[in-house]
Amino acid sequence: MTKVRILDRKQIHYGEISIRRDDFFLNGKTISKVIVEHSPSVGLIPLIDDDKILLVKQYRHAAGKTLLEIPAGKIERKETKKQAAHRELIEETGYDGKISLLTSWYLAPGYDTELMYVFIANNLKKIHNVVGYDDDENIELKIVNINEAIKMCVMGKINDCKTIAALYLYYFQSILKAKTIPF
Numbered sequence: 509m510t511k512v513r514i515l516d517r518k519q520i521h522y523g524e525i526s527i528r529r530d531d532f533f534l535n536g537k538t539i540s541k542v543i544v545e546h547s548p549s550v551g552l553i554p555l556i557d558d559d560k561i562l563l564v565k566q567y568r569h570a571a572g573k574t575l576l577e578i579p580a581g582k583i584e585r586k587e588t589k590k591q592a593a594h595r596e597l598i599e600e601t602g603y604d605g606k607i608s609l610l611t612s613w614y615l616a617p618g619y620d621t622e623l624m625y626v627f628i629a630n631n632l633k634k635i636h637n638v639v640g641y642d643d644d645e646n647i648e649l650k651i652v653n654i655n656e657a658i659k660m661c662v663m664g665k666i667n668d669c670k671t672i673a674a675l676y677l678y679y680f681q682s683i684l685k686a687k688t689i690p691f
Contacts (some may be wrong), residue, residue, distance in 0.1 A: 510535055550593040551580035551655055551670050553610065553678050554601060554629040556651055562632070563657070563671070564600050565648040576650060576660070577668045578675070580624070591624045598635055605632040611677060615670060626674050654679055664681035 515538065516531040524543040531538060556560040567574045579600035583592040592606050607627040615622045652660070657675050660666045665673070 544616075544620040544621065544622075546620055547582045547584075548589065549580060549615075549622055550589055550596055550622045551578050551624050551626045551674055552593055552597050552607070552629045553578055553674055554603060554605070554632055556632065559597045559654050560651050561654055561657060561675075562601055562603065563650045563652055565650050567646055574669050575671075576652075576666050577671045578626075579630070580670060581626075590627075593625070593627045593629070596647060597629055601632075601649060602634060602636050603629075603632040604635050605629045610674070610681075614672070624670060626670075626677075628678065655684075 513533040515533055516528060516529075516653055518529045519526065519643050520529055520542070521527040528543050529540060529541050530543055530546060533539075556562055562579075563576050564579050565574055567577050581592070581596040581600070583589055584595075587595070589609075590607065594604055597607070598604050607629045610626045610628050612623055614620070614627045615624055654675070657666065661672045661675060668673060
């Protein structure tokens with residue numbers, strides 16, 4: 509692998525989400541890339557029982573439609589990833605529970621720095637009925653059987669990439685643990 513040498517880094521916009529332009533030397537060429545700087549985030553797979561999960565249905569303005577997703581959000585300043593996971597779970601579902609890290613991944617590494625930590629949440633307990641604290645959240649909760657959720661992904665009814673990846677990973681991990689392949 510060729511070493512990358514940063515030649516210049518220029519801040520284009522600074523805010524909640526920042527944008528910079530990096531010039532770097534790679535494979536004998538000077539490359540310029542615009543990078544979105546985004547804080548790390550968390551996503552959760554809330555398990556109602558062994559075969560049911562809690563998803564959130566909400567309007568996403570950038571997509572121009574309502575999507576079915578796992579609860580997720582950014583990690584706030586001075587907040588650990590685990591604290592953020594509990595906060596997002598409570599804010600978006602009204603539930604809290606035991607959480608354990610499943611994985612982490614970059615959401616769009618070609619242009620964005622956002623690293624998402626994905627947690628499994630189980631032993632859920634209802635904390636309150638209010639969901640969607642942020643101004644742009646209009647959340648409806650949906651309890652879905654995991655097999656049905658996987659079918660919804662395959663059929664394009666769930667089309668949010670973090671949700672699809674998280675559900676597939678959880679589903680196939682559970683199959684491997686059970687040592688039975690359903691197909």
